[in-house]
Amino acid sequence: MKLNKILIIEDEKPNADRLKRLLLKLRPHAEIVSVEDSIISAVNWLENNAAPDMIMMDVRLADGLSFEIFNKFDIRSPVIFTTAYDEYAVQAFKYNSIDYLLKPIEEEELELALRRYETFIETVPFVGTAIEGLLNYIQPKDYRKRFLIPHRDGYKTVLSEDVLYFYTELGISKAMLNTGSVENVPQTLEELEKQLDPKFFFRANRQFIIHIDSVKQIFNHFNGKLKLELRKQPEIEVVVSREKASAFKSWLDY
16 A cells, blocks of 8 residues: 655644655655644644545644644544654654654655555554554454354364464355364454454455465565465465565564
C-alpha cells in the first residue's frame, strides 16, 4: 500500500518546508494534503477532510502540545511525531505513534520511519480503523490459540501452533496440520487473518494464510513475486504477490 496523502502539523515554516522537501524526495508519489500550524487549525482540518494516510506531527505548537489534538478529535491515521525535545518520547508512544524523530530530522532517519509505516500497513491486521490496528501493533491483543472442531459424536481441539497453513477450497476454509491431516474450520480467511497472531501467521494471498515455521524455501518468481516451498508439503505452490513481497520478507526475517 502506497503512502499517498500526508498531513503535516508544524508551526515553524522553515521546518515544515524542509519536511515537505524530504518527504517528496523520498516518496515522490505522495501528496502533502495540508500544513497546519496549531491545535485549533489541525482539529478544524481533521474535522472537515478525509483522514490522511499518515500525519507528521510536531509536539510543541504555538497554542500548546499537539497531544491535545487527540483529546479533541478521534485521529484515525498513524502518526510520526517530530520535536526538538526528547522529553516527550514516552508520552508520544502513549498516543500510538509509529515513530518519534528528533529535529533536525535527517533524511536517513525519515526514510527508516517511512519504511516502518509501510511495514506496519502491510503486516498489521486492521480492525475497522488504522488507529485500532496501531493499538494492536503496540499493545498486542489475545490472539486465537485453539479451535473447537466437530469430531464424530462430539468435538476436539486443534491448536493454532499445530497448523502449517490455512487455505480455501470450494469456499470452505481448511487447516493443514503438521501431522498431515486436514480439518475444516468455520471461519473465513478474512476472519482468521484478524484472529491469528501476525507474528506467526501471514496472509500470503487470497487462498493461503501460512505459519512462519511452515516456510522451507523462498524462490524469486516473475514480476517481483515470490514462490514458497512449504515444509511437509512440497507439492503445494504458494505465491506471494509483488505488493506483499517486501512485507513478507521483513516478517520472515524478524
